[in-house]
Amino acid sequence: MPRLPARGRIGSCLTVLAVAGMLVIPLGCETSRSVNPEPATQTRSDVRPRGADPSTPTTPIASIAAPPGQHATRCGHYVFYHDFDLDRADPLFAELEALPDQVFGELGLPPSSGIIQIFLFDTQDRYERYMRYRYPSLPIRRAYFVAEPRVGNGADELKVFTWMGDHLRTDLRHELTHALLHSVLKDVPLWLDEGLAGFFELPPEQDGVNPLHLELLRRGPFQPDLGRLERLDKVRQMEKPEYREAWAWVHLMLRSTPEAKQILRDYLQVLRGTDKPGLLLPRLREAVPDPEQALAEHLSEIHIPRHRAAGPP
Ligand SMILES: [Zn+2]
Structure with missing residues (x-):
């Protein structure tokens, strides 16, 4: 399993060890539509498709249906959900924490106070099985941003799904750019959303x-x-x-x-x-x-x- 390297310090990031399940968002909060939900109103993904195995998964449905959530790590505007240890000293956290200022400053947009949830899977296989189960009509991509309507009123829930692969840094910067834009704009035309994410995904x-x-x-x-x-x-x-x-x-x-x-x-x-x-x-x-x-x-x-x-x- 890839591990984030131990370099530097993070500052305000906070790791919360949670009793398994306690910090997992209840299923009812993830969707207000159906038991086997279709994609939310807004999705953005990485362009590079992965070779998904279309065979029927053999893992019990309960483990497929659950996103990572044994631990929750708060970092600036983000909460990372994960089932393995994260190295909080990794400079990637600090870089991601600075991303909102970079995006909003460059584009002349006001800062957002919204929280973005990041579900970080340990393996590509578990990530893809979860995404096929949870969002069956979405093509398999390396990472996804999903904006889901909140139960009742209020701003959409902003969620990023990805796994601990070699492209983690780029993928997180890309999907988080989508999430940040959607946190302050009514909508973003598809081409512009991807163009901006492609610009800010780079270090x-x-x-x-x-x-x-x-x-x-x-x-x-x-x-x-x-x-x-x-x-x-x-x-x-x-x-x-x-x-x-x-x-x-x-x-x-x-x-x-x-x-x-x-x-x-x-x-x-x-x-x-x-x-x-x-x-x-x-x-x-x-x-x-x-x-x-x-x-x-x-x-x-x-x-x-x-x-x-x-x-x-
Ligand atoms: Zn994208």
């Missing part, structure tokens, strides 16, 4: 530059079409090329000119008040008359940071 020192995306887009063929991206409204419509293009448009707006960045910031302010914000492309054209040409030039000029941060082992 801070990467400054949003994804070298692999950049290499593939520069190599081409690549014909950007923001109008097409804006029409996508289903998770299954987002494949790797769409994720790459969404990242590229977001990077253009956040890292090319102050005017382009302001267009995105203004659009996000609109999303604070309505889930029907209209299209971004006409607004972008006000500051960038030829967005496709501007994107091509921007991609050719992006500098790849030389300093790479080491991820978890």
